Amino acid sequence: MDKVSFRKQQIDTVNSFMKTDQAQKEINEIYFQLFDNADFKAAKSVGITLSIENEIPTFPIINKCWEDGKSVYIPKTFSDYSMNFVKYERDTELETSSFGVREPKEYKKEILDPPELIIVPGVAFSREGNNRLGFGAGYYDRYLAQYPTKTIALAVSRQFFIKTPWPVFTLDKPVDQIISVAEDE
Template identity: 40%
Template sequence: MTYSKAELRQAYIARLQQLDVNTRLKEEQALASELYDQAAWMRAKVIALTLSQSFEFDTAPLILHARHEGRTVVVPRTLPKRQMEFVELKENTTFEESGFGILEPRDGRVFGPDEIDLMVVPGVAFTRDGRRLGFGGGYYDRYLANYCGKTISLALPTQVADAGEWAREEHDQPVDQVLTLAEH
């Protein structure tokens, strides 16, 4: 039986919400270490990250690590017509809540797609070959269609999906690499 993307999205979010806190923390730390060892991370001067929500992979440590290493961090801000742009995150950045309940930078320097070296792309589920099940708005698919830099997604074991779990749609944009933990 095949499920719709909406049904799968709900199931994967429920799985994420049910994860044991200590297990999740260990898995996130292990994946973050793996990310820092990637050539794309080491070469990147400008890294696009998200400000994670409660059930998502916690990006706060990634942001702190990147800034500690002297890298520029940019985060998304939604625009009309399901578009988005990436704005530099600084100590004095002020935020406002979007219609989705997500904090977005109110102002700051906007970086174009050609200025971002690495984008850590969020999602609720991923296949090992780079397909991702996003949150349903299509914002990242639209942005990635015009982005040529390196893309990496971080998948906790509970977010790794089988290759045929959902049908690929024409607008779906894969990521270059899905980092996940080795099988237990």
């Protein structure tokens, strides 16, 4: 199956699953695993997106970072498919990107490229090669090619595969770790 078709199918599958009680149980377990992860604990700066509907909510992670004294950075994307990570605080003024993601409005100060750890979003992940299927624009693949750093992906069971069912290309960047309750299936 090609990436575009698989991505569309995956988004529909995940959107339906995220409305279930099982999804909430899995998300709570994923938070527990992340907060106990050695790389997460050690990182002083964390890059993360502001979640949108039908994604694992990132605000509990952001709040945990702040509680632990970590600096939080969120991506600011540009029309040339590049991005920077900009410091995020409770009073950061936000705007909505063309993809519907909230981003910092002011992005010329307090940039950190790269944060020590990036929690990388995606629609599907596989144990085989720690492959990641993103949302299709290639922002993270380009960013991680330019700014290698530690990466963790969070995946509910419907996002996690043992073998990679989508085509993987040279420019696709794998993640270092995938945290999922489905890892032992």
